[in-house]
Each structure stands twice: as C-alpha cells, then as structure tokens.
Amino acid sequence: MPTKWFSKEKSLNLLSKSVYGRLATCGEDGHPYITPINFVLYNEKIYLHTDFKGRKLDNIGYNPKVCLEVSSPGKIYSAPEGKNFTMRFWSVLVFGEASIVHDDEFKLMIMNELMEKHASEYEFKPLSLEDVKIVNLVEISIDEISGKASVDPV
Numbered sequence: 247m248p249t250k251w252f253s254k255e256k257s258l259n260l261l262s263k264s265v266y267g268r269l270a271t272c273g274e275d276g277h278p279y280i281t282p283i284n285f286v287l288y289n290e291k292i293y294l295h296t297d298f299k300g301r302k303l304d305n306i307g308y309n310p311k312v313c314l315e316v317s318s319p320g321k322i323y324s325a326p327e328g329k330n331f332t333m334r335f336w337s338v339l340v341f342g343e344a345s346i347v348h349d350d351e352f353k354l355m356i357m358n359e360l361m362e363k364h365a366s367e368y369e370f371k372p373l374s375l376e377d378v379k380i381v382n383l384v385e386i387s388i389d390e391i392s393g394k395a396s397v398d399p400v
Contacts, residue, residue, distance in 0.1 A: 250397045257338045257393030262287040264316040264338075265364070269294070271305035271312050271344075279305055285314075286359045292340065292386040293347070293356045303382070306344045312386060314340040320396070336395035340388055347383040354378045 252260070261267075266284045273279065281302050285294040292314060296302060306312065320334030347353055357373050 248397050250395050252336075252338070252393035252395070254391055257391045258287065258290065260336065260393055261292075261316055261338050261340065261391070267314050267316040269302070269312060269314050271302055272309050273301070273305035274308045283314075284360070284364055286356065286363050288356060288359055290388055292342070292388065293360070294384050294386075295357065295360065296382045296384055298382045303384075306346075306384065310343045310345060312342055312344045314342070314386065332396065334396045334398075336393065338391065338393040340386070341390040342386045342388045344384050344386045347385050350375055350378055353381065353383045356383055357381060 266282055269281045269283050271279050271281070279301055283294045283296075285292050287293075315337065317335060317337035320336070322333045323331065325331055347356070354373060354375055354377075357378055361370070361373065
C-alpha cells in the first residue's frame with residue numbers, strides 16, 4: 247500500500263482540525279497508558295484540560311515525554327484474497343513533552359479556545375477566571391510531528 251508523507255504544515259493543519267486524539271504516557275511502572283482526549287492546537291503547542299488527579303497526570307509527573315495520535319479511517323478496498331484487503335487512512339503522530347500550565351489568565355484564554363473549537367454551536371455563559379481554577383491544563387510542546395496517508399497505487 248503506497249504511503250504519502252505530509253509536510254509539517256499539513257500535519258499541523260490536520261491536527262488542528264481533529265476533534266479528539268489518543269495521548270500515550272508512560273509511568274514509573276513502565277507500562278504505556280493511552281487516554282482519549284480532546285484538545286486545541288495554539289501557537290504550535292497542544293493543550294488539553296484534565297482533572298488534578300489521575301494516572302495520566304501521575305505518568306506525566308514521572309515522565310513528561312508523551313505521544314499524541316490522531317487519525318481517520320477511509321474506504322476499505324476488498325480483494326479476492328484476504329491478504330490483499332486494505333484500508334485508506336490518514337494519521338498524525340506528535341512526540342513532545344507535557345507540562346502543567348499555572349497562569350490562570352493564560353488558562354482562561356486557552357479554555358476559551360477549547361470552547362470555541364468544540365462547542366461553538368452551543369450557547370453558554372463565557373468562562374471566568376474563577377472557572378479555570380477548577381480545571382487543570384496540560385501543555386504539550388511539539389518536539390517532532392509526522393503525518394501520512396495511504397493512497398491508491400499510481
């Protein structure tokens with residue numbers, strides 16, 4: 247199955263439009279842990295909200311290196327033999343380092359970006375500085391990003 251690799255710009259574009267992804271962390275026990283998340287891309291950094299406790303945060307506290315995956319399946323192509331079946335898809339992988347955001351003004355701005363991305367079709371009371379005090383915000387700096395798609399043979 248031929249593969250088309252994306253530019254950094256195309257990978258960032260797909261990442262920014264993705265509704266959710268899967269965040270991989272690894273903790274002290276050495277076991278990988280994957281969490282489905284929603285997120286927003288802002289100034290080439292990824293932001294996600296979370297609680298103040300949990301395995302994801304424990305893992306980040308032990309090892310801030312993370313991987314985020316977003317993807318979308320496409321059409322399945324059948325063949326007379328099962329070994330020749332294939333599916334079109336695209337995917338983006340991000341490797342980076344996670345940290346906690348402590349600046350409430352910045353948290354408010356990012357949380358508003360998240361609301362705009364994921365809930366713009368709904369009516370709601372705007373977030374306040376008080377609201378963001380009950381939310382933990384994680385920032386992921388992007389060390390490496392790659393994207394690819396399966397394509398039809400030429």
